[in-house]
Amino acid sequence: MLFLNTALEGLRLGLCYAVLAMALYVSYTILDFPDLSVEGNFPLGGVIGTIALYRLGLPPLLAVLLSFLSGALCGALMGLLHVKCRISKLLSGIIVMTGLISVTLALTQLLSRGLTVVYFNYIPNGVRGFFNAPFTAGFSSSAKTLYGVAVLLVFALAVKLLLDLFFATKAGFLLRAAGGNEQTVRTLGQDPGRIKMLGLMLSGGLVGVSGCLYAQMRLQYDNTSGAGKVVIALVAVIMGLSLFGRIPRVRPTTAVALGAILYSLALCFFTLIDRGGIYLKLFNAAFFAAVLILGENRLKFHTGWLKTLFSGKKRGGEKEETTDA
Amino acid sequence: MLELSHIRKTFTAGVDSVRVFEDFSLSLDAGCFLSVVGSNGSGKTTMLNLICGSVLPDAGRVFLDGRDVTALPEYRRFARVGRVYQDPSAGTVADMTVAENLALAHNKGRRYGLTRALPPSALAAMREEVAGLGVGLEDRMQVPVGRLSGGQRQALALLMATCTPIDLLVLDEHTAALDPKNAELLMKITDRIVREKRLTAVMVTHNLRYAVEYGDRLLMLDRGGIVLDARGEEKARLTTDDLLPLFGRISIECGN
Numbered sequence A: 001m002l003f004l005n006t007a008l009e010g011l012r013l014g015l016c017y018a019v020l021a022m023a024l025y026v027s028y029t030i031l032d033f034p035d036l037s038v039e040g041n042f043p044l045g046g047v048i049g050t051i052a053l054y055r056l057g058l059p060p061l062l063a064v065l066l067s068f069l070s071g072a073l074c075g076a077l078m079g080l081l082h083v084k085c086r087i088s089k090l091l092s093g094i095i096v097m098t099g100l101i102s103v104t105l106a107l108t109q110l111l112s113r114g115l116t117v118v119y120f121n122y123i124p125n126g127v128r129g130f131f132n133a134p135f136t137a138g139f140s141s142s143a144k145t146l147y148g149v150a151v152l153l154v155f156a157l158a159v160k161l162l163l164d165l166f167f168a169t170k171a172g173f174l175l176r177a178a179g180g181n182e183q184t185v186r187t188l189g190q191d192p193g194r195i196k197m198l199g200l201m202l203s204g205g206l207v208g209v210s211g212c213l214y215a216q217m218r219l220q221y222d223n224t225s226g227a228g229k230v231v232i233a234l235v236a237v238i239m240g241l242s243l244f245g246r247i248p249r250v251r252p253t254t255a256v257a258l259g260a261i262l263y264s265l266a267l268c269f270f271t272l273i274d275r276g277g278i279y280l281k282l283f284n285a286a287f288f289a290a291v292l293i294l295g296e297n298r299l300k301f302h303t304g305w306l307k308t309l310f311s312g313k314k315r316g317g318e319k320e321e322t323t324d325a
Numbered sequence B: 001m002l003e004l005s006h007i008r009k010t011f012t013a014g015v016d017s018v019r020v021f022e023d024f025s026l027s028l029d030a031g032c033f034l035s036v037v038g039s040n041g042s043g044k045t046t047m048l049n050l051i052c053g054s055v056l057p058d059a060g061r062v063f064l065d066g067r068d069v070t071a072l073p074e075y076r077r078f079a080r081v082g083r084v085y086q087d088p089s090a091g092t093v094a095d096m097t098v099a100e101n102l103a104l105a106h107n108k109g110r111r112y113g114l115t116r117a118l119p120p121s122a123l124a125a126m127r128e129e130v131a132g133l134g135v136g137l138e139d140r141m142q143v144p145v146g147r148l149s150g151g152q153r154q155a156l157a158l159l160m161a162t163c164t165p166i167d168l169l170v171l172d173e174h175t176a177a178l179d180p181k182n183a184e185l186l187m188k189i190t191d192r193i194v195r196e197k198r199l200t201a202v203m204v205t206h207n208l209r210y211a212v213e214y215g216d217r218l219l220m221l222d223r224g225g226i227v228l229d230a231r232g233e234e235k236a237r238l239t240t241d242d243l244l245p246l247f248g249r250i251s252i253e254c255g256n
């Protein structure tokens, strides 16, 4: 029972982080932009969503849309710093992240004076999010978790499908080109800076969505919820791509989402051992290092059998493209 | 079609400064295929960069098709200019497939919006198009460009640069990274495309023989100045033997 519950918890968290991982797939994998603003953008999405639900009384879907917009704005800001002001990628992210700490703190004051954590259940008239009353009225605790998994699955799938569709469009092709070779974009008569900005807005928006879903799912908004999210997202992306990225017909969006789920499962099972949560960040760091060390070389090798299983070819019978003349 | 007028260009890096052009002028008629040779560091690439807007002149003006484009940013100029670089990895996107690269190039001049980039129905026409290059790309449409040979990659870059209407084609030693056989093949393809599409072209080459055999005007640069400008009959009669003494002298002066 404990095992099953923990697995469901992990799945629910993983679906939430899947959206975050897909956001970083756009910025980190496609645009080669390790976006540190995530640490500020993620709680911003949470606080914006909570304000929309609690103070403005908006339906939860609108709260999610608003958090997308706030995230896109952060992406645009970071893009401007990098593209127009020529500040390096890392520093643009750090600047935005730092500024956002004050922004989210100020916004939190709209929810409750002096507090940095807002518990939905303690709010008098209730926050009408996806994961609490009236949606979950009368559900048992495990039914609530299952329901949470279902709702988040819908979101993660929707984001995945929309991203896949986007990457099949001309704009999506251009975004990939902007990440791969800026000069080619220029010779196509397009401004690579503008394309990058659009990509960062898309990615930032999805980070906001993930933050909003995270707050709703946990029934609490926490100002510090951004801490460590970059590492979580990068682990999901890198692990997902190296484990599942080379399997035919598995799209990168699916791969990074699976990476997020796998990692969240690991996290949840780890918290069973680490009750106090003291070693959680150490676990994160060690896991990240392990994924980076193994990711590029050994994981791919060890999952050769997965590849062959899915591609229906015999082991060792894979035909690699060669670089002939 | 193309005019560079009284260009001055100095590069400064710290205390060092390199004056590449003092007062450089060049004009090129529409439909002309110009070959450019010159010693290393004579300013050939800089001249192309000035034309494309990759580098801005300190003084002087650049005209394309009668329009003053001196202040136009690089990417805007490329709306009507195609360019193939010396480095095979420069003109194509390595982790996108041949078909994806071509789909991008075919849309040049139009909006890159939210419509489908590569409908399966477009593949057959594309395959035929690349088959015309004769480098075997038609069987590798779904292969990431990074896995192609240098020759295939440059041929694709050339096709991408010329598959939409352009006023000017700019080639910067685009055969230099290839082995002699593939370089020769790419040169033939280039000549055919330039003739068939009646393009105005500027080709910088390190190979004197190519400059002599191809193109209808030949320019030799040395330290930012034009030391030879042969066109029409005069160009047609030129042989590598005529060029060698002059080329040897400027090369030796430069120490290479």
Ligand SMILES: Nc1ncnc2c1ncn2[C@@H]1O[C@H](COP(=O)(O)OP(=O)(O)O)[C@@H](O)[C@H]1O
Binding pocket: B011, B012, B013, B018, B020, B038, B039, B040, B041, B042, B043, B044, B045, B046, B047
């Ligand atoms: N971006 C640059 N910054 C500094 N110096 C440059 C730059 N581009 C070219 N130069 C210098 O200008 C001179 C001409 O270079 P270039 O035009 O590349 O010659 P080439 O004829 O060999 O193509 C060289 O001395 C080179 O070092």
Ligand SMILES: [Mg+2]
Binding pocket: B044, B045, B046, B173
């Ligand atoms: Mg050069």
